Amino acid sequence: MGRGDLTNEEWRRxxxxxxxxxRAARWAGHRRVINGILFRERTGITWRDLPERSGRWKTVYERHRRRSADGTWERILQSVQAEADAEDRIDWSMVGVDSTSCRAHQHAAGARRKAPRTPKKGSTPRQHRPDGGLGRSRGGLRSKIHLASDGGCRPLALLVTPGQWGDAPQMIPVLERIRVPRTGVGRPRTTPVRLSADKAHSSRSNRRYLRRRRIKHTIPEPGDQRANRRRRGSRGGRPVGFDKEWYKRRNEVERTINRLTSFRAVATRFGKRAYVFHGTVTVAAIRL
Incomplete structure (x- = not known):
């Protein structure tokens, strides 16, 4: 067993x-392939430089690309989350939403605009984006990872967008991706008790959405929004409630992002395709 490989307990789970x-035969006995994927995510090396103990680099890459395209990694993440929720290891009392910007390597640029080749002819990869998930912001080409995590610093849902996209418009899509199945009878769990986010996620539409879903929230109001509300008088609505004690727990989602970006292939985007990078982040979330 190499450093960073799956332990026997992790593999059993x-x-x-x-x-x-x-398409690529049975998964039984392919622990070596998954360890190769994890090695590449942890170190950020090119696929061709994988050590010999991981097997053929082409096999490891193709397995990762196919499972990213057909949504297998997302289904595995939901299954792991369902098992954790059944054991009461998911803290629903506070779910945090935040984002992080990832620098795109020069090799990540230059992908063709048309839909890439997929395992199933004529289908589109699950997380394919026409814009490639790349955007030019301050510092060059970047991608942004929008994340929702529970109180135990475990990822619940994620979304990859171009680097220049704002946080507030992506809060609702991220929350709608939270879907933890039940191991027994019942609908998947999608609603936390309370949500925390920074002032970049503050907007009237977001607060209206949270009230409609009966989710308590702790989101500070920016100064310009506060001034605009006061200027409108009674038409501006009531002041926004804000609990400083609950807001102290916002560090949980920030710590989750720090744990994710400890994987070098997550902190820096090397792949050209957005769906492959999304799969890379999802595999890191599975490991966490």
Whole structure:
């Protein structure tokens, strides 16, 4: 076992959630391939430089690309979350939303605009984006990861967008991606008790959405929004409630982002395709 490989306990928890068959034979005995994917995510090396103990680099890359395209990694993440929720290891009392900007390597640019080749002919990858998930902001080409995490610093949902996109418009899409299935009978859990976010996520539409879903929230109001509300008088609505004690727990989502970006292939985007990078972040979330 190499440093950073799956332990026997981790493999015992992960193996039941892997697909039993498919295009590239059965997953049984392919622990080495997954360890190769994790090694590349942890170190950020090119696929061709994988060590010999990981097997053929082409096999490791193609397995990761296919499972990113057909949504297998997302389904595995939901299965792991369902198991954790059944054991009461997910803290729903406070869910945090935040984002982080990832520098794109020069190799990440130059992808073709048309839909890339996928395992199933004529289909579109699950997380394919026409814009490639790349945007030019201050500092060059970047991608942004929007994340929702629970109180235990575990990712619940994520979204990859171009680097110049704002945080407030992406808060609702991220929350709608929270879907933790039940191990028994019942609908998947999608609603936290309370949500915390920084002032970049503050908007009237976001607060209206949270009230409609009966989610308590702790989001500070920026000074310009506060001044605009006061200028409108009674038409501006009531003052926004803000609890400083609850807001102290916002560091939980920031610590989750720090744990995610400890994977070098997450902190810096090397792949050209947005759906492959999304799969890379999802695999890191599974490991956490």
């Amino acid at each position: 992960l193996e039941p959630h892997l697909p039993a068959g498919g």
